[in-house]
Amino acid sequence: MFKKILIANRGEIACRVIKTARKMGIATVAVYSDADRTALHVKMADEAVHIGPPPANQSYIVIDRILEAIRRTGAEAVHPGYGFLSENKEFAEALEKEGVAFIGPPAGAIEKMGDKITSKKIAAEAGVSTVPGHMGLIEDADEAIRISGQIGYPVMLKASAGGGGKGMRIAWDESDVREGFQASKNEAAASFGDDRMFIEKFVTQPRHIEIQVLSDGQGTTLYLGERECSIQRRNQKVIEEAPSPFLDEATRKAMGEQACALADAVGYRSAGTVEFIVDGERNFYFLEMNTRLQVEHPVTELITGIDLVEQMIRVAAGEKLSFGQADVRLNGWAIESRLYAEDPYRNFLPSIGRLTRYRPPEEVAFEDRVVRNDTGVFEGGEISMYYDPMIAKLCTWAPSRAAAIEEMRVALDAFEVEGIGHNLPFLSAVMDHPKFVAGEMTTAFIAEEFPDGFQGVDLPEEDLRRIAASAAAMNRVAEIRRTRVSGRLGNHERKVGTDWVVRIDGHVWPVEIDADREGATVRFEDGSDLRVASDWTPGDTLARVDVDGDLLVLKVDKITGGFRMRSRGADLDVKVLHPRQNALMAHMIEKVPPDTSKMLLCPMPGLIVKVDVGVGDEVQEGQALCTVEAMKMENILRAERTSVVAKINAEAGDSLAVDDVIMEFE
Template identity: 80%
Template sequence: MFKKILIANRGEIACRVIKTARKMGIATVAVYSDADRNALHVEMADEAVHIGPAQANQSYIVIDKVMEAIRQTGAEAVHPGYGFLSENPKFAEALEAEGVAFIGPPKGAIEAMGDKITSKKLADEAGVSTVPGVMGLIDDAEEAVRISSGIGYPVMIKASAGGGGKGMRIAWNDEEAREGFQSSKNEAASSFGDDRIFIEKFVTQPRHIEIQVLADQHGNCIYLGERECSIQRRNQKVIEEAPSPFLDAETRKAMGEQAVALAQAVGYTSAGTVEFIVDGEKNFYFLEMNTRLQVEHPVTELITGIDLVEQMIRVAAGEKLALAQDDVKLEGWAIESRLYAEDPYRKFLPSIGRLTRYRPPEEIASPERVVRNDTGVFEGGEISMYYDPMIAKLCTWAPTRADAIEGMRQALDGFEVEGIGHNLPFLSAVMEHPKFVAGDMTTAFIAEEWPEGFAGETLAADALRRVVAAAAAMHRVAEIRRTRISGRMDNHERKVGADWIVTVQGERHVVTIDADREGATVRFEDGTEHRVVGDWTPGRPLARMTVDGAPLTLKIGKITGGFRIRTRGADLRLHIRSPRQAELAARMPEKEPPDTSRMLLCPMPGLLMKVDVEEGMEVQEGQALCTVEAMKMENILRAERTAVVAKINAGPGDSLAVDDVIMEFE
């Protein structure tokens, strides 16, 4: 077995590999860029080597710099994680020439299956059903338009070396094909150092289901069940689960055997994933093979009990698989939610900055329940604009899917993140959605269910009443603290008052609080009562309460006259006033928001790549105005109405902050 391995990656996956290596007694080496000097993976590793500037194409994907780090430290093997150099055959070749083991498949398998164009050709030759498309490389945008219109819209424009949603665009017409080709090409060059593009038919209403395979160097290959990855946004997975709520045992076996046959046909070893598009009739079509560890591998680990990183290391060391196909048992249900540094209230645009608060839920591992959080950040750390926006993967396991979903709801409610925009409320909203709960989903789920974007959830009447009851009880506690009264003497308690009016979501709730030493009974105007118990104290940002015996976790922020409360995807402002205060508040005028309709504001921190208009030019609704790059993704900003450009305040190469004025209109 290896004594020392180097992890050629960063963030949560580097931390993940270090954990398994430590468990196996293997020393680890981290590499880091300028931006990651104080990163968690650097702190966790036994050694760390600086390899260059913040930009990935000057550090993490420069083979020579990684090879020099290997020589400096004497690492015997390299785990590439995912992204960066994980599917680069030149890197595998360089390692082989150096006599260093690659913890991944052989170079030939990477070339055969890691390249999407080649893999689709091989699959087609092997008789595997593939999605219609043009496998040849596309030279320019006009050729992309001709091919797209020939296949028939919609089409998927994809980077040959792509992954993780990078270098991918869906085009519904000629103009989108033209723009999508160029953006995909640019993103592919920036993220992978390979700008080759191909086009295929975009199958509407598909499910994205993938099979995990594991193969050794002695001809043994098995599959470890499937993962349902249909909850996606912009082709980037958001929530995954294992097993799929859609597949039956017969289809699972057929997909698994086909995935194994394909892997063996190309001499594959290590962990890999064969991805399929599955239609409503359970027909499945080969999409691509990822010749690396997948981001969502934890859900497979949770239902099989198999540490995939450990297996990859053992295979690379020449060991035989200790498992046969009959030994693989799928137990219970696992769900993974990806925590992204992106603001769902601003169309999911990237967010950067300092994590002023980062408190994941407690990790649990018991026969009844598992909570696992794979992360690469820490409280006080910086979220950089240079890398992928994913900062953690929250996973839950339970014996049933319903219990795994409920476990995820509670874990998300208790996950505290402040200082940056993040998608925790959106993840909670998905967990509450009836279609998701029913397992009724396609890759279009997010686009169909939130067509206008995410603006927060509106709680159902019964759920809202539980929150109102808890907030009223907490307000009473805060008022007692404020007036410096202990709350135990009846003659003093009356000074705080029992009658309150709570306004939230445009509703007015009149409540009366009857408190005792164990909790409080909150009575509503219609006579219904809720029993609230909890040990929340003023100033604590998280309240773990029970209402009528059921748990309720609330993120608490103080606002004038009440609380900002976040729970189950809702972001609520509750004002809690005495009857007299409520009467006076009703007479206060509302503050009008500033008029920014004549400005183009930068919606995210990023780099201005291109300006498509000039001062004095008339622009039409939907016309591209400029392109901003953030976290390896290009974002085209468009005109919201017909206008004339009066002034342009920034140019290509400028770094922009949120709400910087890029241009003004007449």
């Protein structure tokens, strides 16, 4: 077995590999750029080597710099994680020349499966069902339009060397192809150094289901069940689960056997994933093979009990797999939610900055439930504009799908993140969505269920009453604290009073609080009451409240006259007032936000790539105004209405912050 391995990656996946290596007694080497000097993976590793400036193309994907780090530290093997050099055959070949083991597949398998055109041809030859499409390279937009017309719309424009949603766009007509083709090529070139494109038929109402394979390269190739990855945004997975709520055992077996056949056809070794598109009739079509560890691998680990990173290391060290297909058992249900540094209220645009608060839920592993959080950040750390916006992968496991979902709901409510925009509210909204709960989702789920973007969550009145009762009881505790601090004499509990008015999300509820040592009974005007108990103390930013026997988890911040409370994706200002204060509220003047309707504001921190208009130009609704790049994604900003450009404040190459004024209109 190896004594020392180097992880040619960063962030949560580097931390993930280090954990398994430590468990196996293997020393680890981290590499880092200038932006990652204080990163968590650097602190966790036994050694760390600086490899260059922040941009990945000057550090993490420069093969010579990784090789130099290997030579300096004497690492015997390299785990590439995912992204960066994980599917780069030149890197695998360079390691082989150095006499260093690559903890991944052979270079030949990477080359064959890494090129999506070649991989589809091989898949077809191996008897794997494939999607109709044009497998040749596309030279320009005109050729792309001609081919798309032959295939029939809608089509998917895809980078041959792509992955992670980069360089991919759905085109519904010629104009989509013309506009999307060049943008996809640009993204592919920036992310992979390869701008080759191809086109395939886009299967409508599809589900994205993938098979985990594991091969020792010595005659044993296994499939470890499937993962449902249909909850996607911009072709990037957001929520995954294992197993799929859609597959039956016969389809699972057929998909697994085809995935293994493909792996054997290319002489595969190590862990890999074969991705399929599955239609409503359970017909499945090969999409691509990822010759690396997948982001969502933890859900497979949770339902099989197999540590995939450990198996990858053992296979790379020449060991045979110690178990067979009959030994693979799928136990219970696991769900993964990807926590991204992106603002769901701004159409999920990237967000960067310092994590002023980062407190994940406690990780536990019991017989009836598991909470796992794979992360690469820490409180006080920076979220950089140079890398992928994923902060963490929150995973839950339980014996049933319903129990795993409920466990995830509670874990998301308990996850505290401040300082940046993040998608926790959206993840909570998905967990409560009827289609997700029923398992009836496709890859169009987000586009169909949130067509106008995410506007927040409107909780039902029953939930709001539970929050109102909790806020009233918590306010009483805070008032008692203030009474004690003020030094008032007498019975402080009587001085606090029992009558309050809770205002929340348009509701006004007069309540009466009857408190005792065990908690408080909160009575509403209609005669109903709720029993509230909690160990929350003023200043705590998280409250776990028992409301009539049900757990309610609230993120809590003090505001004037009450609390800011967040639960199940809702962000609420909860006022708890004396009756007299409530009466005076009717006379308060509402603050009107400033008018920015004649300005184009930068919706995210990013780099201006291109400005498409000039001062004096008349622009039409939907017309492209400029392109902003952030976290390796190009975003086209468009005119919301017909107008005339009066002033332009930025040009190509400028770096802007959120809400910087890019241009103004007459």
